[in-house]
Each structure stands twice: as C-alpha cells, then as structure tokens.
Amino acid sequence: MEHEVAALYTSHAPSLLRYASTLAGDSSGGQDAIQEIFLRYFVARTEGQQFDNPKAWLFRVLRNHLLDNLKSSRVKNEVAMEGIDDSSDGQNDPELHYHRIEMVRTISSLLAPRELECVRLRAEGLRYEEIAEILDLRQGTVGATLARAHKKVRRAMDREDDVKDTPIAPAHAMAREENSYSS
Amino acid sequence: MLLAYQDGELTERRARKVSQHLDRCLQCRLELDCLKIEAQHFMAAVAPPLLEAPRLAGGLESLLGKVHKLQAAHREEVQPRIQEHLAFQLKTFFGPRAAALIEDRIAAREDGSGVFSAVEPLFSAFLGQKAADLLASEVVEGLDLSDHPASKPEAVQRPLPVG
Numbered sequence: 536m537e538h539e540v541a542a543l544y545t546s547h548a549p550s551l552l553r554y555a556s557t558l559a560g561d562s563s564g565g566q567d568a569i570q571e572i573f574l575r576y577f578v579a580r581t582e583g584q585q586f587d588n589p590k591a592w593l594f595r596v597l598r599n600h601l602l603d604n605l606k607s608s609r610v611k612n613e614v615a616m617e618g619i620d621d622s623s624d625g626q627n628d629p630e631l632h633y634h635r636i637e638m639v640r641t642i643s644s645l646l647a648p649r650e651l652e653c654v655r656l657r658a659e660g661l662r663y664e665e666i667a668e669i670l671d672l673r674q675g676t677v678g679a680t681l682a683r684a685h686k687k688v689r690r691a692m693d694r695e696d697d698v699k700d701t702p703i704a705p706a707h708a709m710a711r712e713e714n715s716y717s718s
Numbered sequence: 719m720l721l722a723y724q725d726g727e728l729t730e731r732r733a734r735k736v737s738q739h740l741d742r743c744l745q746c747r748l749e750l751d752c753l754k755i756e757a758q759h760f761m762a763a764v765a766p767p768l769l770e771a772p773r774l775a776g777g778l779e780s781l782l783g784k785v786h787k788l789q790a791a792h793r794e795e796v797q798p799r800i801q802e803h804l805a806f807q808l809k810t811f812f813g814p815r816a817a818a819l820i821e822d823r824i825a826a827r828e829d830g831s832g833v834f835s836a837v838e839p840l841f842s843a844f845l846g847q848k849a850a851d852l853l854a855s856e857v858v859e860g861l862d863l864s865d866h867p868a869s870k871p872e873a874v875q876r877p878l879p880v881g
Contacts, residue, residue: 584855
C-alpha cells in the first residue's frame, strides 16, 4: 500500500500541487492539503476501498477539501495570481513571468468560475471524463464549457490584437506568427 | 467540435468524420492549427511552473513518515473514526434499523479486512456501483486527519522561502 501511495504521489503530486496553488493561492497550504488527501487515500485503500481512477479521485477530494477551507475566505479567483508567484521556480524571465501573471489575471476576469475550473483541470492534463467526475458534470458539458472559455479568450485576444503590451496580445501575436509559419 | 477533436475527446467515428472533413477543407485546417497554438499558450498561461524536484521529494518523505505513523495507529484511532462517519451515512441512507444490522456485520468480521470490504457488496446491491463508490468516498472525504498526531505541523515539509 505504501508503494502504491508513493507511486501515486510521484506521478500526480506536481500537478495536484499546481492545481492547489491556483485554487488556494498558497503553495504551502497546498502542500498541507496534498498530504492530507494522500493520507485519506491511504486510509481508504487500507479499509478496502477500490478506485477505478485514483487520479480523478485525488483531484476531486483535493478540490472539495480546498473549497471547504476557502468557504470562510472571500478570496476566490484573485488568489490564483499569488499562487503563481509563490510556486514559480524563479528561473523564468521576469518579463515573461509578468506577462503570464497579467494574462492569467485577464483570463480569470473573462471566464466564469465554472469555466475557469474546467480550464485549470484541463491544463493539468485531465480528460473531459475526469473533469466531469471531479466537478460532478456531464462530459458533454465539460466540452461545451471549455469551447466557450476558449471562444471568450479568443474574442478578447481579437479585441486587443491591435494594442501592443496588453496582457493577452503577446501570446496571441506569437500564436498568429507560429500559425503563419506552419501553414 | 474542433477543440474536442484536438483534445482527442471525440468518439472514434466522429473523429474519423472530422478528419475526413479536414482533408478537404483548408479553412478548418487553418482553424485547427490556430486552435492548437492558442490552446497551448492558453494552457501554459493558466498552469504556473511546477515546483522543483527537491521540494516534491521532501513532500514524499514527509508523507511516507505520516503514513507509517497512521499505519501504527490505524486500528485503534483511525478505524473508529471511519466507523463513526460510516454509521452516520448508513443511518441517513438506510435508516437506523438497517444501519444497526450493517454495523453488526462490520463488527462481526474476523478476517481483519477493511470496513469497506465488508460493506461494499451491500452498498452496491442496494445503491448501485456508482452510488456505492460515492458513499464510500464521502466517508473518507469527511475524515479530517489534520488533527491526528500523524499530521502534526512539524512533520509537514514547508516550501523554501522565495528569493
């Protein structure tokens, strides 16, 4: 059982921690939360519980645990920026780092909470089916939500495309540039 | 549709149809290329950099330490908590009489198997597999181990200060 927990930790802790940091805005709190949910996993398995998809279970329990902790707090989407700052490895170009933070701030303001949640989980490599399980949604709803989120961001990119030094414009320009090379 | 196609989330049949369409539609191919690059930048922006390996290794070491402590205290301290949570769920879903019968069954097991191993067949027979899994999961989710000696703050690996 111990080996199973260690293997799961090695495979999923990085993305769980990143997800926790964006959700709770504090990587040290995220570390505590991760330890707690892995202990619960250990207890559940010790008591004979079977899991078809441990990864989805860990994400779902982590999310519920963090949201319970955040209930009394007023911080929600805004805290994602602090999480990014805190979990940065410090080796990035400060300018890129700034642009990324600004871009996330803009994306967070554009998207509805449910859309942002789907996007965050998708960014961690979870499949639509897994996201649906974590957020208690239908798989089709996840696909539609992600497509809607993408459209919103694209519209914002289009609006800001002519304005240089806006948070989204650099990435969009880069995407356009890469696209012109590839096609 | 294209986003789901790009994410590999369409059924085989639908993916084949989209693929056939893409073969003859330049506009959709360009749209797909654009979508790929946008999604890449979009996701990279939303997902901050991963923590460095030493910090994660420290986390694993700390976790395994807690697992050992928990293992030692499992039967005396953790199992009663689980049974308490389970009793609450059983009363809610099955009523007090059925709950008492199931609790007797749990208490009567002699092979040292887990609580869920004992009740899982009953849960899935009465509630269906999915609801049974959810119920078992609820019991564990409601289990707050943060106040257990195994989860004492000094055992937690704190991240290094930034800068």
